[in-house]
């Protein structure tokens with residue numbers, strides 16, 4: 231059975247990460263498919279699930295939160311990993327010296343881990359194209375503190391994403407013959 235990489239995205243960066251993970255898993259001999267979380271209605275056909283979401287104002291995208299609520303029981307019956315796509319910019323630490331990967335965990339991550347029984351979680355740097363932002367996001371960009379952390383550009387670290395995916399491929403239980 232294939233592995234599902236379900237993603238919740240607003241602007242597309244998380245979709246690219248999910249597709250890269252699915253590609254790496256498939257290359258490692260564990261066929262995987264990346265699908266928008268909102269389009270998945272049953273997990274019976276998947277041996278394991280990786281769920282990824284963009285982070286907006288400290289929270290996962292609605293589609294990822296609904297996915298966890300909808301599929302909690304099926305998620306707890308198979309191996310699950312979670313990832314978030316959030317921090318922007320080239321810096322790895324904020325001005326107080328805190329690791330951005332640590333500080334960018336969604337505020338309600340513990341709840342999602344508990345609901346899914348996830349074996350692992352991570353945060354990847356994301357991407358931001360200000361030309362594509364909606365009205366509320368544009369307003370937020372006017373706040374100086376928000377502007378400081380909402381750095382325009384594509385900061386997705388394909389090497390780190392690939393390494394995480396290959397680690398999961400190695401951890402997945404063997405498929406029954």
Ligand SMILES: Cc1cc2nc3c(=O)[nH]c(=O)nc-3n(C[C@H](O)[C@H](O)[C@H](O)COP(=O)(O)O)c2cc1C
Nearest residue numbers: 239240241242243244284285287288316317356357
């Ligand atoms: C309005 C807005 C709020 C954001 N809030 C956060 C945040 O709280 N934490 C974070 O790490 N990234 C935050 N980001 C950055 C996004 O999570 C990042 O750009 C992500 O890669 C977008 O994913 P998507 O293209 O899949 O929608 C924010 C971006 C926008 C536009």
